[in-house]
Amino acid sequence: xxxxxxxxxxxxxxxxxxxxxxxxxxxxxxxxxxxxxxxxxxxxxxxxxxxxxxxxxxxxxxxxxxxxxxxxxxxxxxxxxxxxxxxxxxxxxxxxxxxxxxxxxxxxxxx
Amino acid sequence: xxxxxxxxxxxxxxxxxxxxxxxxxxxxxxxxxxxxxxxxxxxxxxxxxxxxxxxxxxxxxxxxxxxxxxxxxxxxxxxxxxxxxxxxxxxxxxxxxxxxxxxxxxxxxxxxxxxxxxxx
Numbered sequence: 001x002x003x004x005x006x007x008x009x010x011x012x013x014x015x016x017x018x019x020x021x022x023x024x025x026x027x028x029x030x031x032x033x034x035x036x037x038x039x040x041x042x043x044x045x046x047x048x049x050x051x052x053x054x055x056x057x058x059x060x061x062x063x064x065x066x067x068x069x070x071x072x073x074x075x076x077x078x079x080x081x082x083x084x085x086x087x088x089x090x091x092x093x094x095x096x097x098x099x100x101x102x103x104x105x106x107x108x109x110x111x
Numbered sequence: 112x113x114x115x116x117x118x119x120x121x122x123x124x125x126x127x128x129x130x131x132x133x134x135x136x137x138x139x140x141x142x143x144x145x146x147x148x149x150x151x152x153x154x155x156x157x158x159x160x161x162x163x164x165x166x167x168x169x170x171x172x173x174x175x176x177x178x179x180x181x182x183x184x185x186x187x188x189x190x191x192x193x194x195x196x197x198x199x200x201x202x203x204x205x206x207x208x209x210x211x212x213x214x215x216x217x218x219x220x221x222x223x224x225x226x227x228x229x230x231x
Binding site: 034036038040045046047048051052057087089091093097098099100101102103104105 | 146148156157158161170171172173206208211215217218219220221222223224
């Protein structure tokens, strides 16, 4: 069982917006701003999409945005495009002995 | 540009050992923390280990603690993962990833991964 909880799947039509949640505890998501999100296409390495809760790396579309409220972080993708179909993982530093955790991943399907 | 190239994967019997390497280039390796992350076939990402920029602190997932050892050679720009007492459940693609800071913040660059298969 992953330390961070994500929905197994979400879907949306082209042009729509979707939000993926990532629920942790006060020892990780709720206690620090070290929440990041990764996109992974089949057979490829993960790619950083959001860091420090809501910052976008250079080159990542502004259709991707992140936020946090309490122990839950969220990734929102607006104006869905076919190429957004992928698996998405949240991640966070944790003050527990584990040091770092990932969510279980969410499969995004663009209908 | 940042490049991370993993090597050392392969097929190993249960109880065996393997050492993975990650050759880094395109950045000042000695200034950044480094992670190992794995992904079992058809499963999600699992964080494995982290080492600070100077090797002074190391952290491990509970699933590998006492069996795996992360290390680095800053003179060779290389990260390592020594894996002992391997189990079937260690079968996965192993990725090395660069941290954006020296002490752990987020994983900004990833290698392409190397496959480890534990099977008799």
